[in-house]
Amino acid sequence: MMLRTGAIWFGLLALYLGLAGQAGLHEALTGAIVAGLMTAWAGRIRGHAARRYAFPAGTLRQGGRALAGLLPATVRTGRVLLRAAVSGAQPGHALRRAFAHGPETDPGERGRRACAVLLASLTPDRFVLRADPGRDEALVHSLGRPGPAPDPRWLV
Incomplete structure (x- = not known):
């Protein structure tokens, strides 16, 4: 428990310092306080x-x-949207993708599903519309031509 709390605090401090843009005593103190509050x-x-999640x-x-795919996805999205603006075509598609739902009672599977949906939705060229419990598929909106089928456990 203490190790996990320390890891969370240190990770939040590192995130704060990485996003601060500069290093100094003021940033370190502010980061330590913010990381402590967020950890608490x-x-x-x-x-x-009521439900437990594990990663x-x-x-x-x-x-x-x-994260490594953000730049290429951003470039693809810009190209698709520019082409759509010129031609007037609708570039989006709703696709059903295989998505291993896993058991509802397992905290590890809950965490994986939550992370998979979040990671798939953070990319600029697609987002998850629906990932219903009990169904081993997700409805994903995608810009441009659909790429290869993603990993059914992660959607990315």
Whole structure:
């Protein structure tokens, strides 16, 4: 418990310092206070949550993969939207993609599903419209031509 709390605090501090744009005593102190408040808030939410979430081992790898694909996806989106503005065509498609839902009672599967939907929706060229419980598919809106079928566990 203490190790997890420390890791959350350190991760939030690193995020704050990375986004601050400069390093100094003022940023470090402010970051430590903000990270402490956010860690306490996260702990309070976790303590009162009716459902538990856990993040499986592949979460960081998939998050890095999604972040690495942001620039190419942004370029594709700009190209598709520019082409649509010139031609007047509708560039979007709603696609059904395989999405392994997993057991509802497993906290690791809940965390994976939440991260998968979030990561797939953060890309500029697609977002998840619906991922219904009990169905092993997700409805995804995509700009441009549909690419290859993504990993059914992660949608990215």
